[in-house]
Amino acid sequence: MKGRDFRGKAAPERLIHPYYDEWASEEIWRVEFGTDLAAVVFRAVPSESVAAFRLPTVVYHLSKVLGAEWEENSRRYWASLPAQIGNRVGTRPTLAETRAELELRLRDETLEKGVNGWCPAFLRGALYDARVPKYLTDQVGLLPI
Secondary structure (H helix, E strand, O other): OOOOOOEOOOOOOEOOOOOOOHHHHOOOEEEEEOOOHHHOOEEEEEOOOOOHHHHHHHHHHHHHHOOHHHHHHHHHHHHHHHHHHHHHHOOOOOHHHHHHHHHHHHHHHHHHHOOOOHHHHHHHHHHHOOHHHHHHHHHHHOOOO
């Protein structure tokens, strides 16, 4: 959390409390990928499953809790993901193999970090955006054998 902000200007704008806001134990966000995947910019966005009346709370929470550390983590994870995929499925994966690997990673990361952890949200976003698995498949294919 940045500074002393815990509540926004409008009533629904506030930080989510993991004990009192039981609904937050469900998926509430994912990462959105910018237009240029070679120099990608990441953005935290609410998941489509979030009820409309909760959106201001989730948007406010994400804007206050995620900062430079999250951005750096996302950049590092993105940069290493082609090599990680290549290590597990080989250097010439099909698009289906890449998607399956991302789905497996999502399940594993959710078990370890929880449904709303940084990596699960990243992987949900990667699977949500059809460009990302294709881009990763191509990047794995460019790795030295």
